[in-house]
Amino acid sequence: MLKEDLNFVGNIEGNELFSDKADIVVTDGFCGNIALKTLEGTSQVIVHEMKQSLLNNGIIVKLGALLAKHGLQSLKSHFDVARYGGAVLIGLNAPVVKTHGRSDKRPVYYTLLQIDKMLDEHLIDEFKKYFLNNN
Known part of the structure; x- marks a missing residue:
């Protein structure tokens, strides 16, 4: 799991937490908790809004969602904090x-x-x- 030499990339911004800039982010408990809860809440809202949009915008959108079901499940799995x-x-x-x-x-x-x-x-x-x- 540990590389021979760690590669410290420096500080990262909140909008880079889901990027590939760093594999591990070290924070104090307060800031880390705020970042995690913000990301959790945001991902829950995105999943909820996508679901509502797909269910409430007619048969064509529902058919499109059916065709994209595998990709949507993969995306939901990616944001599954558990x-x-x-x-x-x-x-x-x-x-x-x-x-x-x-x-x-x-x-x-x-x-x-x-x-x-x-x-x-x-x-x-x-x-x-x-x-x-x-x-």
């Missing part, structure tokens, strides 16, 4: 991942997969080695 697990707290001796306060079993499942991957890849040890050698 699939991304939780926020990793760095600096501890064991993996600690904070999930959303309203998480049900599905996001908890993905968070457990995330923790399992962290354990399999010895991520905590890799972090320690990196930060001890690059201090």
Whole structure:
């Protein structure tokens, strides 16, 4: 998971959070929470508005939606926050991942997969080695 050398790209703007500019964004808890909640709310509004638009604009639009169903499901899946697990707290001796306060079993499942991957890849040890050698 960790590259030999981390590539720090510098600060990024809020409109770049979904871009490919950075794989990992590190924030304090307050700013990170605001960014996440804004992105969650925005994606929920977009999905809702698209659904309403497709359902309420006549038969031609509904047929078009039927033809685009696979692509629309893929897009919805991309914005499904439950699939991304939780926020990793760095600096501890064991993996600690904070999930959303309203998480049900599905996001908890993905968070457990995330923790399992962290354990399999010895991520905590890799972090320690990196930060001890690059201090």
